[in-house]
Amino acid sequence: MKFSKKSALGLLFSLTLIVSGCGQTKTASESDAAPASTPAALEEKLNVQVSFYPMYEFTKNVAGDLADVHTLVPAGTEPHDWEPTPQDIASIEKADVLVYNGAGMESWIDQVTDSLSSETLIQVEASHGINLLEGSEEHEHEHGHAESADTHDHAGESTTEEHDHEHADEATTEDHDHDHETDAEEGHTHDHGGLDPHVWLSPVLAIQEVRNIEAGLAKAAPEHAEQFKQNADAYIAKLETLDQDFKAAVTDSKRKDFITQHAAFGYLAQQYGLKQVPIAGLSPEQEPSAAQMASVIDFAKEHQVKTIFFETLVSSKVSETIASEVGAKTAVLNPIEGLTEEEIAAGMDYIGVMKQNLDALKQALNE
Template identity: 65%
Template sequence: MKNRRDTFKAGMGASFLSLMLILGGCGSNAAEVATTPASTTDSNTPAASTTEESAAPAEKLKVETSFYPMYEFARNVGGDLADVELLVPAGTEPHDWEPTPQDIVKIEEADLLVYNGAGMESWVDQVLDASANGDLLAVEASKGIDIMEGSEEEGHDRGHDEAAEEGHDHDHDAAAEEDHDHDHGEAATEEHDHDHEEAGHTHSHDHGGLDPHVWLSPALAIEEVRGIEQAFAEKDPSNAAQYKSNADAYVAKLEALNTEFKDGLSGTKRTDFITQHAAFGYLAREYDLTQVPIAGLSPEQEPSAQEMAEIVEFAKEHDVKTIFFETLVSSKVAEAIASEIGAKTAVLNPLEGLTDEEIAAGEDYLSIMRANLAALQAALNE
């Protein structure tokens, strides 16, 4: 991973030299809101008057988002006032994704870049540090949220009940927060002190020992939406009231979802669940559950034979009947454990991206989270 990141850094520098020569010749900052009148008008709209005020329709905000939950949240906040694009393609696991030169151009031309932070997007600091777009507003959606510590070995240091519970004692000290340095100043635009290449943080996916999966708690998703709303209003203050209205409407849906989770997961027969990787710590903390991950924060990490034996032992001792896997990575480890103990497998979706099939079926954050709730209810009441 280290060598690949070094190669990425070197390539990034070369790409930006070329890109800046191209973009520099455009004569204006790419991130400023354009004032050029639209070339066409809706046939259902009244004919424009000849006054200067009506001759130049307001330009939409151009928003780039890192991966699916950020896209969904930003799209609901922006509504008709923003063109929101998703950088990570459908069906792509985002932990290892890195932007192409074409993606970098998109970011350079954007008004806002919305990303999760907490180490999820290992590429973002390099892109922002090299950016020549002084007007780009970088929005770290997890800013201000109590970020949990995690490790690639989290799934294997369980010691059964006690260790599993301790693994979710998330009242971390201030030092853990300071290491991540969430206080980036004005709208996360000044400093991006997330260089996780220090000794001890060179593991795959480069989360820097932090758990970035905050969006899987509906309560924390609300906080991310509110942060995105504030950034939209800062960039486009004339439409702040509409962004607030849009956010209010979506937050109401998230609040209803949160209530469904609270009601649906209270009083279950069991509180521990085995999942493919350690993506559900925030959800477990919010609803008093215990996540027992097969792997750590890396979804593609495979356990050793000893670690597999520990999971099998835990599952047998606790009469686990369902092993959860996810959609964007191989399910073979989960299936092997389920076969060993005579359990079944089921999907618990970390919502790191939608598949083409999910998009075609009209799935979204709310529908998939409700499917996750139903899956957990079934497994925890077996």
């Protein structure tokens, strides 16, 4: 199945290049206004394509009104297995900047970007420079649910405080332009295999992603670099407040463990000295084995867990089954891989959903 999927995707890329063979052709206004190699010199806003919701939120807050930011993965769609259409690829081809999380989250990224003919596209891998957690799905349940507080000292401090604005400039603007050979020479590739991509769920690591995005936008439009920095600083202040709220909430909590539907909260758990006990692995579509189910049920009974978390974009059936087995209730812990139509209508955003996550965690950790 994987082979046919890759083959279909490869054919899609070829067809897209044929259909959009003039993908680099600018509109009349673009051609008259400035050379194609200097999109930032245009009076028009930057055209920024981002992979999925957290990248949209971070990019929009940094860009402000200086860019049109478009999300590739539609609202309400689980992004792990999403793949771009020919129209999506054509949109990337025409963009000034492409922002993606990396760390293996966007399985399609290399195949798409390698197929592009644009020589001016700025590519920003938001997770660049972050120490990624291993996410071996086979062994999570055999080794005491490895996403725990055991490596707490390595969160945030080692990956974020040393990576200041200058480092973000170096990492993003030098390593993440259209030349993929630079990444390969430095041992940095987009194929992170079994590493955990969910870095945006730690407010501290989200700050680092914002800085990387800031650096990429500044490369695309250097004349607006100061405004991008001001916007980033303002948004980071909110993330720092969120970080302090999480610290305060877990400091005196009765318990430090929580059971969640899939292994999305390893970075958050690591950052705040908590222990994530995932039912399934890194992909929310992964079906847990009978042994995994039994292991989680035993853990819940032994530790008298009263809340089993599920999430919004995938079925809650497995979480409900375990909750019923152990006499617990279910509640939402949102990995913010995308917003539902209802959340969008309610005006929710990353900060708002993270506050909901904080409230849900606070309650579960004190039962």
